[in-house]
Amino acid sequence: MAAERALSKIQYGKETISTHGTAVAATKMIAMGAIPIKPDRKPVYPPVNLGVRARTAYEVIYNYLVSNTLSIPYGYFQILPMIFSCGLKGNVTASEVTPSQADYLWAHTPLLTGDNTPDSVTLEYGDDTQAFEAEYVMFEKIKISGQVAQEAGESPVAIEADFFGRQHTATTFTGALSIPVCEPMNAKLARFYLDTAWSGIGGTEKANILRGFDIEILTGLHPKFTGSGNPYFSVHGQSFIDVMAAFTLEGSSVADAIWDAMNAKTFQAVRLAINGAQIGSGTTHNLTLDIGGTWEEVIPLASEDRGNNIHTAMLHARYDGTGAKELQANITTSINAM
Amino acid sequence: MKQSKEEIIFAYVGDGLGVPGLPGRVTMREAEALGVADILKAALENGNFIDAAKVLEKTPDKPQQEA
Numbered sequence: 001m002a003a004e005r006a007l008s009k010i011q012y013g014k015e016t017i018s019t020h021g022t023a024v025a026a027t028k029m030i031a032m033g034a035i036p037i038k039p040d041r042k043p044v045y046p047p048v049n050l051g052v053r054a055r056t057a058y059e060v061i062y063n064y065l066v067s068n069t070l071s072i073p074y075g076y077f078q079i080l081p082m083i084f085s086c087g088l089k090g091n092v093t094a095s096e097v098t099p100s101q102a103d104y105l106w107a108h109t110p111l112l113t114g115d116n117t118p119d120s121v122t123l124e125y126g127d128d129t130q131a132f133e134a135e136y137v138m139f140e141k142i143k144i145s146g147q148v149a150q151e152a153g154e155s156p157v158a159i160e161a162d163f164f165g166r167q168h169t170a171t172t173f174t175g176a177l178s179i180p181v182c183e184p185m186n187a188k189l190a191r192f193y194l195d196t197a198w199s200g201i202g203g204t205e206k207a208n209i210l211r212g213f214d215i216e217i218l219t220g221l222h223p224k225f226t227g228s229g230n231p232y233f234s235v236h237g238q239s240f241i242d243v244m245a246a247f248t249l250e251g252s253s254v255a256d257a258i259w260d261a262m263n264a265k266t267f268q269a270v271r272l273a274i275n276g277a278q279i280g281s282g283t284t285h286n287l288t289l290d291i292g293g294t295w296e297e298v299i300p301l302a303s304e305d306r307g308n309n310i311h312t313a314m315l316h317a318r319y320d321g322t323g324a325k326e327l328q329a330n331i332t333t334s335i336n337a338m
Numbered sequence: 339m340k341q342s343k344e345e346i347i348f349a350y351v352g353d354g355l356g357v358p359g360l361p362g363r364v365t366m367r368e369a370e371a372l373g374v375a376d377i378l379k380a381a382l383e384n385g386n387f388i389d390a391a392k393v394l395e396k397t398p399d400k401p402q403q404e405a
Contacts (some may be wrong), residue, residue, distance in 0.1 A: 176387075335353070
């Protein structure tokens with residue numbers, strides 16, 4: 001056996017917040033396809049003139065940085081706590097919604113005025129020939145998207161999470177981890193709510209309109225390079241949190257009202273809720289994203305499907321002084337440890 | 339009659355769908371025959387497999403969620 005795609009895998013272990021960057025053994029596998037392992041260092045070739053027809057005789061590597069994307073085209077609820085903990089809001093203790101039913105609520109709404117104590121993980125990825133380890137992994141961008149199939153086709157919810165990490169080290173996989181339980185996210189079970197104040201968030205569902213969504217969260221997390229004894233970054237920074245939410249909507253009076261709201265700069269409190277199966281006899285798997293903002297670009301008649309006009313609408317999140325919010329993120333799933 | 343170490347049945351008690359390559363219940367002798375003894379040893383170390391005789395003691399008080 002050598003370098004087989006079938007024997008490739010990705011797994012992670014949660015690092016201790018107080019010792020970000022201290023690599024830990026993996027504890028969970030991720031149900032996703034293998035990703036290319038991009039180099040963590042790039043040689044620079046300083047141009048010099050040495051009396052020969054060669055541009056240089058040297059190369060220098062200045063620093064290390066792992067930069068890549070976890071791409072999970074068939075997203076599942078149980079992976080969300082890890083991604084949101086290492087992106088939006090960390091150090092979250094899940095709480096059981098229904099006693100003894102293991103339906104755990106993860107509240108990942110980021111603080112807008114305080115420290116979000118993001119978690120970090122050590123990733124292990126590779127194949128049966130070589131595994132690589134990257135420590136101090138955090139997510140700088142989280143994208144959640146889905147399209148509702150119109151012809152009884154598949155409607156997965158894709159998760160793409162751009163991450164940075166310290167460095168790659170050749171390693172061996174932590175062995176014998178469990179194959180994860182996955183409750184798939186289904187775009188067909190996504191629901192769209194539209195209100196005009198945070199106080200009414202989730203109050204008004206707009207039915208028969210949502211065809212697709214693409215939520216992009218820029219977490220603001222970034223590696224900080226400062227002079228030190230190592231070529232890798234020492235600490236991370238937190239910054240602005242930006243959210244853009246693009247929706248594909250069935251043309252209707254509701255979609256037209258969104259055009260009017262854009263023109264009037266009317267504040268919008270949008271909820272996207274994606275539900276899954278019931279957990280035991282408790283609540284269902286769920287991802288709820290609440291986004292406050294205004295419509296930045298609305299395009300009626302953007303496309304057509306079998307005679308139906310399709311509109312697109314892009315919500316630009318912004319802070320709302322009345323609700324004192326920009327984004328709320330809550331996950332309910334069957335795990336209580338990321 | 340005392341059971342030999344090689345014949346002790348180990349059972350999967352992790353929170354997922356099993357460990358790749360390992361049957362849900364397996365002895366060390368069977369694991370060796372399957373070429374997955376190292377995986378079983380790692381699974382015993384991380385607690386995903388335990389002596390099947392102790393499974394009842396470890397059964398969580400929460401109901402099983404997904405099959």
